[in-house]
Amino acid sequence: MSHRFRRLAGACAGAVAVALLLIGSLLDTPPSPRDGSGGSAGTGGAGAAEVAVGAYLHYGSPGVEQMQELSRWLGGAELRAGHTYLPGDTWSNIEGAPDSLRTWARWRNERADRLFVLNVPMQERNEAGVPDDRVAELIRSGAQGANDHHFRRLARRLVDLGVPDTVIVLGWEMNGFNYTHRCRPDPENWKAYWRRIVAAMRTVEGQRFRFDYAPNRGSDAIAWTSCYPGDDVVDVVGMDSYDQEPGRTFDEQVTQPYGLQQQVDFAKAHGKRISYPEWGLFRHGDNPEYVRGMLAWFAEHGPLYHSITDYCPHGVWQCGQNPRSTQVFRESLSAG
Structure with a gap:
């Protein structure tokens, strides 16, 4: 979507975006171990495993x-997972050149x-605005x-x-209009390309x-179900979801075509965990009902992880313009 294109155009050109995740023990069944051979990492919904919660910092x-600062702000809540992006400017960076990966690996x-x-x-x-034919x-x-x-x-x-057990969020927001890794110009070959990457x-x-x-x-530029490459090459069904249209209210964001409910239902039908790599405030300002709705959704459906984008206008810790939403987030996720 356009707001994330603007953000990553700056971040990825120079470095990468990072999200930090803290664990909330909402449910009690641990995820199935992965052997790297494909298949599911568990199913979404009630009964799924621990939920990693976080914020772009x-x-x-x-x-x-x-x-450590985020942990202190959340009353000492234990931080257990981290999330970053590889820049998409050159192949050398996509191959893992950024030295910050060493720092994240040590932390992991x-x-x-x-x-x-x-x-x-x-x-x-x-993020170079490459035309559809190219x-x-x-x-x-x-x-x-x-x-x-x-x-x-x-x-x-x-x-x-x-870090051989990294969760790879490959070709995120592929159903959008902006990224060169978008799906719409050739969905069938896009699925074949995803499969080649995973196989490699x-x-x-x-x-x-x-x-x-x-x-x-x-739906964005194309229905995301039209780009799904197959159960043997997907382990988690994620979704990036900000407080913006389509869906004026949180309930509308749940029930809209290709919205939150359809994601959960799709993942369940395919035997997959769910995730929310990006979420946060946007078009509707300081909206505590949206934050409350998202957190309740996570508690009900047990994603593998979720990560709020924590800078203005989206965030709740490093952005002071959303005080009511900040209060909801902090009270909900603080330790003790």
């Missing part, structure tokens, strides 16, 4: 340092129960294997850094990656 390594390996989530672009020049050519080239080596290099980089990364010895399919909420 800072791109790159400083985000790790800010976890300080505790065995932590979760590392990494958004990975499927194309270079991912995007279609790039999709077809990827589907034929032209980029397999880039993703094998990324997989080796992650394994060598000691799974060839690397020692990997135990989980792949998260995370569209925008709503």
